[in-house]
Amino acid sequence: MALPTGGCYPAVWLELQLSGPPGPIGALGSSRHGPDGMNEGQGERVIRVVVVDDEALVRSGFQLILGASEDLEVVATASGGEALETVRRARPDVVLLDIRMPDVDGLTVLRELRTMPDPPVVAMLTTFDADEYILTALHCGAAGFLLKDTEPEQLAHLVRTLAAGGVVLSPKASRTLLHSHPGAGTAVDEEAARVRLLTARERDVLVLVAEGLSNADIGAASIWGQAR
């Protein structure tokens, strides 16, 4: 399949509602802030947002766009170097964090934010929908990947999804994630290390388990295997 290039990706955003508003798929986890899950998103509670970007224009742009929604408020903005301190002070629900900044890189800020007690939801901001750090950021606890040129109306909606505990990925980020090779991530490396702890026989049994065989079947199969 040939993918179109140059900003004309099919506009498929991936949104996963992991928790939050009551509904058929709201059962997993619990909403971070919804006191009892009633009428969320109806303006009862303002979602506090901090925008971290080194460009003043981007910061004020987001402030304007998000501030236009009654239920959203950009409570502070910061450059990369000021991010941690600003977030500590402003206690936002959601942090929109530029992934590439000249003074401090976004991944470093992300890691620091994630070590806070009760950390805010962090979504990375990117100018181009093709960032090599997508997987690293997600692994470090980012809840999403947003494009800086996202349509204003959609942006507000995506921030609400993030605040409700969901995951939001730009089209390219979704694709990168879905096509990612499991060998690359550290989590998978750990798993591979555990597999290496198994004896050869245990590994054979594991394969049979993976193929859906029952214990009795595996017993029969492994005896048969040894007899050969």
Place this chain on the structure above:
Amino acid sequence: MKDHVSAILTKLRVASRVQAALLAQRAGLLDERLRSEVGG
């Protein structure tokens, strides 16, 4: 055999056979088997 499987689950730090199966798949064990069957 049940103990055997339990020992494997413990070593892999997973709670169920399904998780073990998924892990085996991610670790490429199933591909290896496929290759050895095709090659052998």
